[in-house]
Amino acid sequence: MRISTGDRLKQIMKERNLKQVDILKLAAKHSQEGVKISKTDLSQYVNGKTEPRQDKLYILSEALNVSEAWLMGYDTDKERIPNDKRENKDDQIKTLAAHHEGDEWTEEELDELEKFKEYLRSRREK
Known part of the structure; x- marks a missing residue:
């Protein structure tokens, strides 16, 4: 929750x-x-x-x-x-485009996806 x-x-x-x-x-x-x-x-x-x-x-x-x-x-x-350990925004866009067959994403959607990726990474590190 x-x-x-x-x-x-x-x-x-x-x-x-x-x-x-x-x-x-x-x-x-x-x-x-x-x-x-x-x-x-x-x-x-x-x-x-x-x-x-x-x-x-x-x-x-x-x-x-x-x-x-x-x-x-x-x-x-x-x-x-740390910021130097985070992915570059352009790399994120390319990765997302590759995984979602060219779907167009808004900046807001990309930000939400990045938050979710960070959340998943943190759970994996536990």
Whole structure:
């Protein structure tokens, strides 16, 4: 059973004695061009009102050094796969196209597939 990102954020805040402002500071260091996590965003995630988009989930997971799948609430290892160990996005697209006979995938679908692949890898490593 999957728990919410908000519950995972509360868990990590408790474990590391962090406040929302601490997470915002960490996330600011990992923000990407045009993508930031605001106080409102984080408050809504923590309180379970909304779930972060993929780009914001990535920033949070990078800032907290946890896997995206774990942060999303999946029953997987918390440990983050370093960026240099992750597959290149172009390689992912080629691999998916080869395995799905040229089906067209949206960026969102590719992101979801990548999350699922990470989840499966983490379960295999247990």
